[in-house]
Amino acid sequence: MSNHHESPRLLSPALSKVMGYKPLIDLAQLPGNGRRIVDRHSSFNLILLGNEQFVVVDGGWDPSAKRLERFVKNQGLAMKDCVASFTTHAHVDHLGFLSVIANNKSTKVYISEAENEVLQGRAPVSGSVSKLIEKMPGIPSVVMPGLETEILSDGDVVKFDRLEVHAMALPGHTKGSSGYLFSNARDGSEVLYSGDAVDFMTNGKVRIAPGPLNDDDATNWQTVIDLPSRLISMHKDHAEIVPAHSGNSNVDTLSRAVASRMILESEIRTL
Ligand SMILES: [Zn+2]
Numbered sequence: 001m002s003n004h005h006e007s008p009r010l011l012s013p014a015l016s017k018v019m020g021y022k023p024l025i026d027l028a029q030l031p032g033n034g035r036r037i038v039d040r041h042s043s044f045n046l047i048l049l050g051n052e053q054f055v056v057v058d059g060g061w062d063p064s065a066k067r068l069e070r071f072v073k074n075q076g077l078a079m080k081d082c083v084a085s086f087t088t089h090a091h092v093d094h095l096g097f098l099s100v101i102a103n104n105k106s107t108k109v110y111i112s113e114a115e116n117e118v119l120q121g122r123a124p125v126s127g128s129v130s131k132l133i134e135k136m137p138g139i140p141s142v143v144m145p146g147l148e149t150e151i152l153s154d155g156d157v158v159k160f161d162r163l164e165v166h167a168m169a170l171p172g173h174t175k176g177s178s179g180y181l182f183s184n185a186r187d188g189s190e191v192l193y194s195g196d197a198v199d200f201m202t203n204g205k206v207r208i209a210p211g212p213l214n215d216d217d218a219t220n221w222q223t224v225i226d227l228p229s230r231l232i233s234m235h236k237d238h239a240e241i242v243p244a245h246s247g248n249s250n251v252d253t254l255s256r257a258v259a260s261r262m263i264l265e266s267e268i269r270t271l
Pocket of ligand 1: 091173
């Protein structure tokens, strides 16, 4: 049973740093009035809409949403001001406060179809370690049957005043993993919240999640390789890329890493 207790520690912020992941910075300001909130080794994001409302991307670990509530209160807002929640994928460290948010009748919960199947309990969680983590005592369930959701597919756009959110399928980490590209007309910013599709290292390399946490490494690498050209063809070449487990980067850095196959050597063979 010991590895039940080891697994979360394997992913501690200290070890992520030793492994060379770009560090997550709590409360880091993101373009487009976004704020990253670090929750253990994962993070979620809150984007202020400027009209006393906000949206969130992912949900961290904490099902009681304490940190989110405190942050929202400090901004002079309330949880009922959350108009939308975008979930990149149905892993427990991304769903934390979804059950709290879902109680708000005013909050729309957006997710891809394949991830919604997991959330509704109709499909299994992806990745062997992820399956184990779900069974650990004290870990909240990813299954929220009956949760009212709105399905987004690749290319779908959700609009809020001067903000457009483009859903992008980023499969591999899980079948229905998605990113959400926020195009904000207020400051001209473009931010792709990419979930666990790709992580950035301090040495300029990129990596995908370790195999046992991943559904399909080959598909995940193809997603990473294709991502720069997809963003460039959407005229989003200045987009900031914000993963959940490592520091932000951008299209240039990702393009360079992909062009020179600057990925972890142990993973080259999966290409
Ligand atoms: Zn994940």
